[in-house]
Amino acid sequence: MWIILAGALAALSPAKRLAVLLLLLATLLGFFQDVLNWPAFIVLTVIALLVWLRVENPGNRPALIISEAALVLMAGGLFLHLLPGFHNPVQVENVQAGPRSVPFGFSYNFDKALIPFVLLACLPSLFRTQKCPPRNKLCWLLLLVAIPLLLYVAVFAGGLAVELHWPEWLGTFVLANLFFVSLAEEAFFRGYLQQRLRQKMGGVAALLIASLLFGLAHLPGGTLLAIFAALAGVIYGLAWHWSGRLWVATAVHFLFNLTHLLFFTYPALQH
Structure with a gap:
């Protein structure tokens, strides 16, 4: 089911x-497997009815606004695991990725996996939109270099330590993190939120606001995590x-997440 x-x-x-x-x-x-x-x-x-409302009323601006707002709220509920019926x-x-890592766990998230479908109904350009490339292609290299640099900053801040891992559950992590975490979060914060903000406020403001909100979404994990999530959000936002x-x-x-897992204490340093 999860591969499908x-x-x-x-x-x-x-x-x-x-x-x-x-x-489908x-x-x-999913229903057969509980x-x-x-x-x-x-x-x-409800999601299907809201999508139908948009499809059937392409020229009805009030209907489009109301249905988009409702779908975005549904996507937020899916992101926060607030909507019922998903196990x-x-x-x-x-488990510990390594001896100095904090014990943690993860799931396959059916609810978060629905987010790109929901938001694509709101914004047809969710996956592909106008690009604003940097003047110098070297900026892409600097963006990639920023990944280990930010993780090393977390080491100096005391939140992480260098620790090499190759866990037996790596394949499961790749499937879960790529499709049911990274894609879902990027669809919400970059594909939809940053794109809508860029349409209204310009690129810089959209980047900063989307990154800040991405950091706040990680606040339950602690202030340090929220700060570094916001900084990582700038990296992802620039890539988008x-x-x-x-x-x-x-x-x-x-x-970023894979580099964190393979080369640093994951998800954090155990004190």
């Missing part, structure tokens, strides 16, 4: 009809702003 769901997300930009068919198949399997139950059916029905199965629980491609921002986000 990941395939639906991978196909969403180039082949929307295939993506929807794969999502994954959803049916990952989803009847409240999730209600949530999915995301735990894949790794209370320069390329105009959601998958580029997602790849940079995933590369």
Whole structure:
């Protein structure tokens, strides 16, 4: 089921009809495997009705505004795991990536995986929009170099330590983090939020506000995590702003998380 769901997300930009068919198949399997139950059916029905409202009323501005606001609220609920009926199965629980790392766990998140579908209905340019490339292509190299540099800053701040890992659950982490974390978060904060803000306020303000909100979303993990998430959000936001491609921002986000896992205490240093 999870491979099918990941395939639906991978196909969403180039082949929307295939993506929807794969999502329907994954959803049916989700009900059979008790990952989803009847409240999730209600949530999915409401989303489908809101999407239908947009499709059937392309020239009705009030209907478009109301339906978009409702869909964005639904996406926020999915992001925060607030909507009922989703039982995301735990894949790794209370493990240490290394001896100095804080014990942690992660799940496959069906609810977060729905976010790109929901937001694409609001904004057709979610995956591909106008790019604003830097004047010097060297900026891309500097952007990639910023990934380990920011992680090293976290080391000096006392939040991380250098620690090499190659955990047996690496493949599971890659699937979960790429499709059900990085893509979902980038769809919300860069593909939708930063793009909408850029349309209203310009590139710099959109980048800073989206990054700040991304940091605030990580505040439950502590102030230090929120600060570094906001700084990482600037990296992801620049990748999106320069390329105009959601998958580029997602790849940079995933590369950051993978670098963190493989070379530093993950998710944090155990004191």
